[in-house]
Amino acid sequence: MPALAMAASTGWSQTLQEWATNIRLALYALGGTLGLGCLMWSGIRWLIARATGDHSHTFMDYLQQVAVLVVVGGTMVLGAAAWQVFGTGAPA
Structure with missing residues (x-):
């Protein structure tokens, strides 16, 4: 009976592992896309502020955006x- 239970749970756990991997990759893709978009928007605002001469968005504002992206990333x-270590019991 334990062999039968082990065989049944192997397929199920493999499916869960694939879902977890797909979710993690989706989070990386979403976070990366949003991060690049925010960084580009900050750069565009900086260029517009320099072109108009009002300096409403400076290089320091751009660096602050980079720091936020580093923290969030x-x-x-x-x-x-942590999900890999505590979820599967083995390091990545």
Whole structure:
């Protein structure tokens, strides 16, 4: 009976593992796309502010946006690593 239970659970756990991998990849794709979009928008605002001469958006504002992206991206990477370690019991 344990062999039968092990055989049945192997397919199910494989399916869950594939779903977890797909969700993690989707989070990376979504986070990366949004991060690049925000960084490009900040750069465009900086260029427009320089072109018009009002300096409403400066290089420091752009660097602050980069720092936010580093923090959020780092959180995503650490979260996915923790998910692998604590979810499967083995490091990535």
